[in-house]
Amino acid sequence: MAVTTGTTLDARTLRADFPIFEQLIHDKPLAYLDSANSSQKPRQVIDAMSEFYETSYANVHRAVHVLGERATAGLEGAREKVRALLNAPDVREIVFVRNATEALNLVAYSWGGNNLGPGDAVVVTELEHHSNFVPWQYIAKRQGADFVMVPLDENNELDLSGLDQIARDFNVKVVATNLVSNALGTIHDLGPLTRWAHEQGAIFVCDAAQAAPHMRVDVQALDCDFLAISGHKMCGPSGIGALWGRASLLQAMEPFLLGGHMINSVRYEKTTWGELPHKFEAGTSPIVEAYGLGCAVDYIEAAGLDAIEAHEHELVAYALGRLSEIPGITLYGPPADRRAGVVSFNLADIHPHDVAQILDRQGVAIRAGHHCCQPLMHKLGVAATNRASFYLYTLPEEIDQLADGLYTVRKVFA
Amino acid sequence: MNEFEQMYREVILDHYKNPRGHGVLEGADAEAEGQNPLCGDEVSIYVAFADDGETIEEVKFFGRGCAISQAATSMLTEMVQGRTATEVASLDKDELLDEIGIPLTPVRLKCAMLGLTTLKVALHKAKGTPLPRGLAGFDELELT
Numbered sequence: 001m002a003v004t005t006g007t008t009l010d011a012r013t014l015r016a017d018f019p020i021f022e023q024l025i026h027d028k029p030l031a032y033l034d035s036a037n038s039s040q041k042p043r044q045v046i047d048a049m050s051e052f053y054e055t056s057y058a059n060v061h062r063a064v065h066v067l068g069e070r071a072t073a074g075l076e077g078a079r080e081k082v083r084a085l086l087n088a089p090d091v092r093e094i095v096f097v098r099n100a101t102e103a104l105n106l107v108a109y110s111w112g113g114n115n116l117g118p119g120d121a122v123v124v125t126e127l128e129h130h131s132n133f134v135p136w137q138y139i140a141k142r143q144g145a146d147f148v149m150v151p152l153d154e155n156n157e158l159d160l161s162g163l164d165q166i167a168r169d170f171n172v173k174v175v176a177t178n179l180v181s182n183a184l185g186t187i188h189d190l191g192p193l194t195r196w197a198h199e200q201g202a203i204f205v206c207d208a209a210q211a212a213p214h215m216r217v218d219v220q221a222l223d224c225d226f227l228a229i230s231g232h233k234m235c236g237p238s239g240i241g242a243l244w245g246r247a248s249l250l251q252a253m254e255p256f257l258l259g260g261h262m263i264n265s266v267r268y269e270k271t272t273w274g275e276l277p278h279k280f281e282a283g284t285s286p287i288v289e290a291y292g293l294g295c296a297v298d299y300i301e302a303a304g305l306d307a308i309e310a311h312e313h314e315l316v317a318y319a320l321g322r323l324s325e326i327p328g329i330t331l332y333g334p335p336a337d338r339r340a341g342v343v344s345f346n347l348a349d350i351h352p353h354d355v356a357q358i359l360d361r362q363g364v365a366i367r368a369g370h371h372c373c374q375p376l377m378h379k380l381g382v383a384a385t386n387r388a389s390f391y392l393y394t395l396p397e398e399i400d401q402l403a404d405g406l407y408t409v410r411k412v413f414a
Numbered sequence: 415m416n417e418f419e420q421m422y423r424e425v426i427l428d429h430y431k432n433p434r435g436h437g438v439l440e441g442a443d444a445e446a447e448g449q450n451p452l453c454g455d456e457v458s459i460y461v462a463f464a465d466d467g468e469t470i471e472e473v474k475f476f477g478r479g480c481a482i483s484q485a486a487t488s489m490l491t492e493m494v495q496g497r498t499a500t501e502v503a504s505l506d507k508d509e510l511l512d513e514i515g516i517p518l519t520p521v522r523l524k525c526a527m528l529g530l531t532t533l534k535v536a537l538h539k540a541k542g543t544p545l546p547r548g549l550a551g552f553d554e555l556e557l558t
């Protein structure tokens with residue numbers, strides 16, 4: 001595998017692992033600056049998944065034959081890799097789901113559905129992705145609980161000054177927040193919020209969808225109770241993600257989806273649930289996707305998560321420098337050393353859709369829209385922003401291509 | 415710049431920068447609000463009918479969004495003036511697309527159709543004309 005180890009990363013070499021870059025887009029080299037939306041996939045993952053289909057595929061856990069055994073080993077091996085990635089104490093605490101959204105829904109329904117009631121509150125932040133906002137808003141309302149927001153200050157940082165008041169007004173049961181913001185790239189220091197949550201006797205739910213691809217995420221160091229990730233953002237396939245939860249909490253919870261595989265015994269009068277993690281994995285799993293996620297974990301571990309994080313800080317610093325030269329630009333978010341590879345901006349009053357379309361013509365792929373963060377957009381007073389985002393294969397030339405493209409956008413809309 | 419002219423014809427940029435029929439119509443006979451949840455584009459459309467209660471005398475719109483959504487709505491206000499509610503309710507989207515005259519990707523098609531869809535909803539609410547079933551962007555419109 002063409003990867004480096006240690007704290008530096010050779011993005012140019014890594015990039016050669018990604019077949020998507022072997023094509024031209026509108027006759028231009030591809031500047032893929034939309035990795036926070038979904039990352040591209042290295043050949044190592046693509047090939048491993050094909051080979052798995054060709055040599056080892058069968059359903060898991062119930063077949064006695066050799067292919068069933070191989071497939072089960074592939075799936076369970078991936079579970080162990082995800083456990084190690086997150087430094088989870090026990091592999092049974094890793095539940096495979098479709099994506100971070102499903103992981104968060106699982107916690108909201110299964111934990112929230114049994115533990116929330118009138119007088120209780122769920123606390124989220126104004127900077128949440130809709131995936132960590134809407135399920136909580138919905139379940140709180142359904143259970144008659146309150147839904148409370150930690151606001152952002154004028155620098156769009158979490159404003160924790162109101163926590164005491166929240167503690168006086170509500171019986172806080174859940175605190176849910178992201179570790180890295182997909183809209184601004186902010187890497188939060190969650191320590192104070194986690195400690196506060198636990199002082200209230202609340203569970204702390206961490207949305208690490210945007211953190212796990214870009215930095216080391218350690219569930220024990222974070223001291224969270226649940227944590228959600230998505231495979232497709234970290235070099236893995238779509239259709240697979242993981243929930244980590246404390247075994248004691250998972251054990252006490254009701255299942256989320258019901259059906260095959262998640263049972264212990266089924267009788268006319270009564271069904272009993274299977275052991276962890278199977279209790280939460282009803283139906284046939286995304287077997288090959290899970291295997292692919294395991295391969296992706298191998299890939300990013302070999303590149304080095306510290307090296308990936310350092311690489312992205314460098315790219316963000318470079319991008320902030322290049323973009324700030326462009327007349328009419330507004331940049332959002334914290335300084336480079338406190339953000340993952342995300343740069344959100346607006347160009348004069350040109351709508352992000354128009355910006356993104358003209359950039360696309362120049363081979364530059366960015367995201368334009370509200371980034372599933374409408375509460376934040378509301379706060380910023382804009383309908384949408386442009387977002388360029390980076391990953392381990394991103395090169396400074398791509399940022400140059402973006403900057404050049406933005407000058408062209410200005411000309412078209414002059 | 416040729417390839418960009420193809421994407422943003424001069425006439426589109428002109429409608430975007432100097433939108434026709436821009437504003438609010440107080441006491442409108444028909445109105446509706448539409449949103450494109452994908453990009454947060456919004457338009458509100460206001461219609462005044464002539465004395466026959468059928469012919470569209472004036473259309474105004476107000477909104478914020480990308481050049482395509484706003485220019486298309488501006489073009490639409492000129493296009494439907496003097497037509498009846500029934501005619502507009504069955505106005506083929508290709509008529510508007512021809513007027514726009516640039517190739518649109520599926521995502522941008524939603525932007526382009528926002529004004530027309532919203533107008534048809536306004537007419538539906540006021541006159542009971544058929545809804546623009548299946549039109550892009552429609553499913554997210556609130557029919558209140």
Ligand SMILES: Cc1ncc(COP(=O)(O)O)c(C=O)c1O
Pocket residue numbers: 036037099100101102129131132178180181182207209210230232372
């Ligand atoms: C911070 C954050 N949370 C949650 C999600 C949802 O991820 P998925 O769509 O894979 O469920 C995303 C994806 O954009 C994200 O960036």
